[in-house]
Amino acid sequence: MEESLKVGIAGLGTVGSSVIRILKDKANSLTCQCGRSIKVIAVSARDKSRNRGIDLSDVKWFDSPVEMASSDEIDVFVELIGGKSDVVYAAVKKALETGHHVVTANKALLAQHGEILAVSAEKKGVFLHFEAAVAGGIPIIKAMRESLVSNRISRIYGILNGTCNYILTRMFTEGLSFKDCLEDAQRLGYAEVDPTFDIEGNDTAHKLALLTSLAFGTAVSLDDVYVEGISNISQIDIRAADELGYRIKLLGVALKTDTGIEQRVHPTMVPTSSMIAQIHGVRNALSIQSDLLGELLLSGPGAGGTATASAVIGDLADIAKARPGFQYAPVLGKPALGLAPHKKARISYHSGGYFIRLNVHDRAGVFAAVAKHMAGNNISLESIVQRPFMEGQSVKTIILITHETTEVNVQQALAEIEKDGHLVAKSQFIRIEPMV
Amino acid sequence: MEESLKVGIAGLGTVGSSVIRILKDKANSLTCQCGRSIKVIAVSARDKSRNRGIDLSDVKWFDSPVEMASSDEIDVFVELIGGKSDVVYAAVKKALETGHHVVTANKALLAQHGEILAVSAEKKGVFLHFEAAVAGGIPIIKAMRESLVSNRISRIYGILNGTCNYILTRMFTEGLSFKDCLEDAQRLGYAEVDPTFDIEGNDTAHKLALLTSLAFGTAVSLDDVYVEGISNISQIDIRAADELGYRIKLLGVALKTDTGIEQRVHPTMVPTSSMIAQIHGVRNALSIQSDLLGELLLSGPGAGGTATASAVIGDLADIAKARPGFQYAPVLGKPALGLAPHKKARISYHSGGYFIRLNVHDRAGVFAAVAKHMAGNNISLESIVQRPFMEGQSVKTIILITHETTEVNVQQALAEIEKDGHLVAKSQFIRIEPMV
Numbered sequence: 001m002e003e004s005l006k007v008g009i010a011g012l013g014t015v016g017s018s019v020i021r022i023l024k025d026k027a028n029s030l031t032c033q034c035g036r037s038i039k040v041i042a043v044s045a046r047d048k049s050r051n052r053g054i055d056l057s058d059v060k061w062f063d064s065p066v067e068m069a070s071s072d073e074i075d076v077f078v079e080l081i082g083g084k085s086d087v088v089y090a091a092v093k094k095a096l097e098t099g100h101h102v103v104t105a106n107k108a109l110l111a112q113h114g115e116i117l118a119v120s121a122e123k124k125g126v127f128l129h130f131e132a133a134v135a136g137g138i139p140i141i142k143a144m145r146e147s148l149v150s151n152r153i154s155r156i157y158g159i160l161n162g163t164c165n166y167i168l169t170r171m172f173t174e175g176l177s178f179k180d181c182l183e184d185a186q187r188l189g190y191a192e193v194d195p196t197f198d199i200e201g202n203d204t205a206h207k208l209a210l211l212t213s214l215a216f217g218t219a220v221s222l223d224d225v226y227v228e229g230i231s232n233i234s235q236i237d238i239r240a241a242d243e244l245g246y247r248i249k250l251l252g253v254a255l256k257t258d259t260g261i262e263q264r265v266h267p268t269m270v271p272t273s274s275m276i277a278q279i280h281g282v283r284n285a286l287s288i289q290s291d292l293l294g295e296l297l298l299s300g301p302g303a304g305g306t307a308t309a310s311a312v313i314g315d316l317a318d319i320a321k322a323r324p325g326f327q328y329a330p331v332l333g334k335p336a337l338g339l340a341p342h343k344k345a346r347i348s349y350h351s352g353g354y355f356i357r358l359n360v361h362d363r364a365g366v367f368a369a370v371a372k373h374m375a376g377n378n379i380s381l382e383s384i385v386q387r388p389f390m391e392g393q394s395v396k397t398i399i400l401i402t403h404e405t406t407e408v409n410v411q412q413a414l415a416e417i418e419k420d421g422h423l424v425a426k427s428q429f430i431r432i433e434p435m436v
Numbered sequence: 437m438e439e440s441l442k443v444g445i446a447g448l449g450t451v452g453s454s455v456i457r458i459l460k461d462k463a464n465s466l467t468c469q470c471g472r473s474i475k476v477i478a479v480s481a482r483d484k485s486r487n488r489g490i491d492l493s494d495v496k497w498f499d500s501p502v503e504m505a506s507s508d509e510i511d512v513f514v515e516l517i518g519g520k521s522d523v524v525y526a527a528v529k530k531a532l533e534t535g536h537h538v539v540t541a542n543k544a545l546l547a548q549h550g551e552i553l554a555v556s557a558e559k560k561g562v563f564l565h566f567e568a569a570v571a572g573g574i575p576i577i578k579a580m581r582e583s584l585v586s587n588r589i590s591r592i593y594g595i596l597n598g599t600c601n602y603i604l605t606r607m608f609t610e611g612l613s614f615k616d617c618l619e620d621a622q623r624l625g626y627a628e629v630d631p632t633f634d635i636e637g638n639d640t641a642h643k644l645a646l647l648t649s650l651a652f653g654t655a656v657s658l659d660d661v662y663v664e665g666i667s668n669i670s671q672i673d674i675r676a677a678d679e680l681g682y683r684i685k686l687l688g689v690a691l692k693t694d695t696g697i698e699q700r701v702h703p704t705m706v707p708t709s710s711m712i713a714q715i716h717g718v719r720n721a722l723s724i725q726s727d728l729l730g731e732l733l734l735s736g737p738g739a740g741g742t743a744t745a746s747a748v749i750g751d752l753a754d755i756a757k758a759r760p761g762f763q764y765a766p767v768l769g770k771p772a773l774g775l776a777p778h779k780k781a782r783i784s785y786h787s788g789g790y791f792i793r794l795n796v797h798d799r800a801g802v803f804a805a806v807a808k809h810m811a812g813n814n815i816s817l818e819s820i821v822q823r824p825f826m827e828g829q830s831v832k833t834i835i836l837i838t839h840e841t842t843e844v845n846v847q848q849a850l851a852e853i854e855k856d857g858h859l860v861a862k863s864q865f866i867r868i869e870p871m872v
Contacts, residue, residue, distance in 0.1 A: 022586050022728070029653075032774060033585050035764035131583070137729040139575075139583035147567070147575035149469050150458050150749040217465075275735070278711050292458070292746040293573040293737055299711065300732035310728040313586040321764040328438075328471035328757040338468060 002035060005320040006073060008042035010065035010091060011080035015105060015132070016045070017052045018309035019078065023316075024055075030313070034320035038313075044068045069095035076319055078312060079104040084112045096120040096128065103315040105132035105308055111206040111222040114213070118336035127322070128331045129315035134207040135160055135284040137307030138300040139314065144214045144288065145333045151290035153215040155255035157268075157433060160207040162282030162302045163191045163198040164230050164250040168267075169280045172238050172247065178231060190282060200229035201250060201265040208252035210332075211286070212263050212342075215254060217334045221263070221342035228266035237357060237428060240399045241269055244383055246355070247277040251433060260345035267430050269355050274435040275299075295436050350407040353382070353432035356400040358417065359425040363394075366422045370398060373420075377413040379405045395424050401432070438471060441756040442509060444478035446501035446527060447516035451541060451568070452481070453488045454745035455514065459752075460491075466749070470756035474749075480504045505531035512755055514748060515540040520548045532556040532564065539751040541568035541744055543642040547658040550646065554772035563758070564767045565751035570643040571596055571720040573743030574736040575750065580650045580724065581769045587726035589651040591691035593704075593869060596643045598718030598738045599627045599634040600666050600686040604703075605716045608674050608683065614667060626718055636665035637686065637701040644688035646768075647722070648699050648778075651690060653770045657699070657778035664702035673793060673864060676835045677705055680819055682791070683713040687869060696781035703866050705791050710871040711735075731872050786843040789818070789868035792836040794853065795861040799830075802858045806834060809856075813849040815841045831860050837868070 007023075009016050020040050023030065031037040044062040062068035069077050069091045077095035079102060081088050088109055095102050097120060104110070110117070110130055121128035131141045135158070144153075159165050167181040176184075182199065185191035197203050205225040213220045230250050241248050246269040254263045270277050275297055279285040284302025289295050301307035322329075332339060360366045367386065374381060383401040402410070414427050443459075445452050456476050459466065467473040480498040498504035505513050505527045513531035515538060517524050524545055531538050533556060540546070546553070546566055557564035567577045571594070580589075595601050603617040612620075618635065621627035633639050641661040649656045666686050677684050682705040690699045706713050711733055715721040720738025725731050737743035758765075768775060796802045803822065810817060819837040838846070850863050 026586055026588075029770075030585060032770050033766065035766075138732065139579045142578065142583055143575045146754060147578055147750040148746065149466060149753040150462055150746055152462075273714075275711070275714050278709075278714050290746075292742040294743070296574065296734075296736035298732075298734050301730050306728040307730070310584065310586050314583040317585040318582060322758065330469065330471075334465075334468050 004037040004039040005316065006039055006041045006075045007078055007316065008044070008068045008071065008074035008076070009040055009078045009080060010044045010068060011082065012043060012045040012052055013080065014305035015308045015312065016080040017054050018305040019080070019312050020054050022306070022309055022313060030317065034317050036320055038316050038320050042068050042071060042074055065091040066094050069100065070098045074100060076101040076103060076316060078316070079106055080312070082106055082108070084108045089113055092117060093120060096124055096126060099124050099126060101127040101319050103129045103312055103319070105130070105312060107133040107206040107210060111209045111220060114210065114220040114332065115336050115339065118331035121331050122336055127319050127329050129318065131315050132308045132311035134210055135286060136302045136304060137310045138284060138286065138298050138302065139311070140211070140286050140298055141214065142314070143296070143298060144211070148288065148290060148293070151292045153288060153290045155253070155289045156211055156215050156286060157251050157253040157276070158286035159249055159276065159279050159284050160204045160252050160286070160302065161198055161250060162284060163195065164204070165279065165284070166190050166282045167199070168230060168233070168248055168250065171233070171235065172242070175235060177235065178233060199231055201227040204250060204252045204265045208254060208263055208265060211252070212254040212261060213332050213339065215288070216256065216261060218261065218340045218342045220332070221344070224263055224342055224344040226264040226266070226347040230267050232428070233267050236397060237430065240357065240385060241355065242272070243385065244399070244401055245272050246270060246432070247272055248430065249276060249279070253433060257345045257349070259349050260343035262345045262347070262350060264347060264350070269430050269432040271435055276435070289436065348408040348411070350431070351404060352434065353404055354402045354410050355430040355432060356402065356410070356414070357428040358398040358423060359395055360398060360422045361394065361424055362396045367398065369420050369422060370417055373413045373416040374400070376416070377409040379409055379413055440473040440475040441752065442475055442477045442511045443514055443752065444480070444504045444507065444510035444512070445476055445514045445516060446480040446504060447518065448479060448481040448488055449516065450741035451744045451748065452516040453490050454741040455516070455748050456490050458742070458745055458749060466753065470753050472756055474752050474756050478504050478507060478510055501527040502530050505536065506534045510536060512537040512539060512752060514752070515542055516748070518542055518544070520544045525549055528553060529556060532560055532562060535560050535562060537563040537755050539565045539748055539755070541566070541748060543569040543646060547642040547645045547656060550649070550656040550768065551772050551775065554767035557767050558772055563755050563765050565754065566646070567751050568744045568747035570646055571722060572738045572740060573746045574720060574722065574734050574738065575747070576647070576722050576734055577650065578750070579732070579734060580647070584724065584726060584729070587728045589724060589726045591689070591725045592647055592651050592722060593687050593689040593712070594722035595685055595712065595715050595720050596640045596688050596722070596738065597634055597686060598720060599631065600640070601715065601720070602626050602718045603635070604666060604669070604684055604686065607669070607671065608678070611671060613671065614669060635667055637663040640686060640688045640701045644690060644699055644701060647688070648690040648697065649768050649775065651724070652692065652697060654697065654776045654778045656768070657780070660699055660778055660780040662700040662702070662783040666703050668864070669703050672833060673866065676793065676821060677791065678708070679821065680835070680837055681708050682706060682868070683708055684866065685712060689869060693781045693785070695785050696779035698781045698783070698786060700783060700786070705866050705868040707871055712871070725872065784844045784847070786867070787840060788870065789840055790838045790846050791866040791868060792838065792846070792850070793864040794834040794859060795831055796834060796858045797830065797860055798832045803834065805856050805858060806853055809849045809852040810836070812852070813845040815845055815849055
């Protein structure tokens with residue numbers, strides 16, 4: 001039997017504790033599958049005295065993750081602290097430079113410093129694995145990096161944030177307001193006390209930036225992701241979408257266009273009959289479109305202690321099965337120094353269908369004015385629904401579904417309509433994502 | 437740059453030709469991702485003179501795949517001949533014994549000889565990869581073997597045969613008969629001239645046997661798969677299922693029970709709202725239920741030249757990235773010599789809900805008799821639909837949905853009903869698969 005793979009874990013929250021517990025509970029089976037045992041021999045966390053329900057008596061404690069990262073005793077540094085603080089970056093960098101493999105669940109760190117860390121890892125010939133950083137327990141990274149090597153990917157889109165999908169699912173099924181759903185999600189632990197990072201789409205953007213790099217062989221470029229959250233989605237939007245055959249999902253989408261790569265995160269209309277529309281609650285899903293496969297869809301748990309731990313241990317097992325120095329493993333699919341620069345396609349050039357909601361004064365000529373501005377900006381309409389959505393008011397709601405047009409046309413038409421003084425509230429528009 | 441990975445391909449049908457074409461078209465990108473090039477240097481097929489639209493001028497031709505398998509010039513033997521003929525088995529065995537890696541798309545070979553070939557591969561320390569053997573381009577094998585190492589799998593179920601799903605989808609959407617759909621599928625090339633292997637469930641059974649071994653760490657046991665095909669599914673079944681909130685799919689299901697492992701392939705009622713019910717046409721899908729992940733679902737193209745080639749090249753890329761002799765890679769997840777014996781759970785012990793259709797004489801007392809035999813066998817009913825499904829005949833159809841019961845109870849009740857002489861045709865029953 002080969003020597004154990006010796007692991008140091010930094011960060012002992014839900015995921016870290018789960019990894020330790022599972023590695024112990026399933027030690028025999030894992031040893032059998034990996035050809036050697038995987039042993040946690042060191043840990044580092046903020047508070048040594050906290051009771052985590054796991055036995056740490058036989059592991060070495062480090063107060064500093066950076067110190068553990070450079071320890072001779074470990075083979076793999078597992079980073080489960082999270083965030084892109086200096087100490088986290090320093091620890092991962094140090095581990096790689098010391099020649100240790102790294103497994104991390106840290107999307108923020110990689111979206112910010114992914115390339116430079118990948119260069120370090122590749123220079124040293126060690127693994128930098130991050131399956132747990134995107135969509136928890138769904139093996140998306142492995143599928144894209146290893147299984148789809150021969151595919152030319154044209155588009156990816158997915159539900160990458162469980163909190164948002166939970167809220168949108170309940171808004172649809174129970175008719176609740178965004179605010180009520182969010183409060184419930186917080187009560188149930190599906191949303192943070194400060195939910196901004198999730199509901200404003202930033203979490204999705206971080207994950208999307210990593211997937212975009214893997215999909216297109218380009219540099220990770222978080223700053224080029226266009227981001228809109230779900231906080232201004234109303235029951236009127238959800239009900240109107242349903243009537244017109246759509247569901248509203250917060251999608252992360254990346255695709256190649258003639259002008260560059262579109263990376264966008266926003267509430268999206270998807271056809272009710274599409275598979276992505278059937279992804280309910282906290283589940284995540286990713287669809288990958290490519291030349292050889294058409295469409296591949298993976299769906300499963302996007303978060304949670306055990307699901308994320310499952311991904312971390314999958315990465316550890318790959319390292320245990322390989323023998324150090326004898327595996328070619330470019331972190332982002334292609335060697336980091338060979339990633340193409342990210343060329344951003346501006347959102348104003350985005351081309352697609354749009355759902356537009358206008359709350360207007362209920363008076364003569366309003367609809368004619370709306371129609372004129374649409375036509376004047378070359379926007380042709382697929383569906384029109386006009387009705388009083390709120391009883392007894394002198395206000396009506398116009399819902400439009402456009403044929404394919406460009407974002408700049410929509411923006412221009414809406415600006416003109418606003419100037420006419422017909423609107424009683426800010427207009428709403430939601431992009432429609434076509435499905436195969 | 438490392439030396440090329442030298443590949444010999446046996447079998448130049450659609451898949452083999454696609455592999456050669458794609459490896460050539462995408463050579464630069466693959467070299468970049470794998471750290472060395474993947475070169476086809478030898479081929480073997482039946483007819484050297486046939487025009488396959490690919491340039492074979494720079495590769496060595498072997499009339500015998502067995503001879504190519506033992507050639508010193510190749511690193512990997514790719515078996516795309518198919519079937520479990522002696523020559524195919526001999527070639528794969530010879531390749532492994534010579535110390536070559538093997539990549540195969542051959543489910544029949546592996547369902548029959550998987551273990552003994554795995555033992556050979558593991559003894560020599562070479563890869564025996566078979567992603568393309570199950571569900572074409574969907575990376576199911578890699579997910580189960582590598583990503584889910586720490587999961588205890590309790591059940592898998594999936595749509596593993598595109599022909600059957602195509603037929604059932606069209607029967608549902610267009611109201612066509614099984615026979616008409618089959619003829620159309622044959623015309624369109626989705627079904628073989630002799631479609632028995634597909635429509636009677638044998639193709640699914642082969643794939644299921646491999647997945648069962650991976651899921652539960654047990655010996656491959658094709659003979660223990662209970663198999664029923666779709667040829668006796670009628671429009672009445674499909675319409676009644678729809679009314680009751682179900683779709684009919686041909687599923688392969690494997691699960692652990694108290695008495696052993698159930699492996700079964702049969703038409704199955706799945707809830708209309710389930711994800712598996714949304715898998716249409718020739719698409720495949722697999723759901724994996726496990727302790728850490730809950731449910732993971734993968735869906736995509738199950739067959740076709742380029743999708744299968746994508747899986748073959750994914751396997752080749754893994755071999756190119758690894759360095760010979762330095763990767764621990766048990767073929768079926770666990771070392772073949774350590775696989776547990778397969779303990780079969782008999783189908784008569786199967787426990788679940790049932791859809792039962794009885795065509796009976798339209799006369800007094802029939803329903804009372806049916807109800808009596810159900811009750812007498814401890815079967816309680818969830819739904820009952822009774823109506824004349826064929827106009828103007830003295831025959832009526834009774835549709836029953838049972839609560840959870842056992843197969844032996846259902847069989848006994850149906851035998852008793854038959855004995856009463858009320859049936860005008862053979863009764864139909866279809867198992868219901870619960871979904872999470």
